[in-house]
Amino acid sequence: STWCYKYVLELSDADVIDGYSDGTFKPMATITRAEVATIVNRMLARTADRNFVDSSAVTRFDDVPATYWAYYNIAEATTAHTHTIDNDGVESWGRLM
Numbered sequence: 001s002t003w004c005y006k007y008v009l010e011l012s013d014a015d016v017i018d019g020y021s022d023g024t025f026k027p028m029a030t031i032t033r034a035e036v037a038t039i040v041n042r043m044l045a046r047t048a049d050r051n052f053v054d055s056s057a058v059t060r061f062d063d064v065p066a067t068y069w070a071y072y073n074i075a076e077a078t079t080a081h082t083h084t085i086d087n088d089g090v091e092s093w094g095r096l097m
Helices: 005-013 033-043 050-055 071-078
Strands: 081-085 091-096
Touching: 033 071, 050 071, 050 091
Parallel strands: none
Antiparallel strands: 081 091
16 A cells, blocks of 8 residues: 555566565665665676675675675675676676776
8 A cells, every 4th residue: 555565566576676584575664775785786687706705805894794694785786896797697706996
């Protein structure tokens, strides 16, 4: 019944948003930087090269441990890098910029 219902469905169907683990979307909640980074990466079809991130001097934040659910999305969004995307859509990082 909320004004954004159809938009939430469209974004969910497009795999841009997943919602929370309890199955809700909470469209009136304040969005976090982790959620924004994840959404923008999905919209741009960007994924972090986990091996590169784990072995390189990428942008890190004191309040984002490697175990955080959005760690790799935040690394993707905040680390300037070259990349290639293979035929399967997998992004591989080249060099840091």
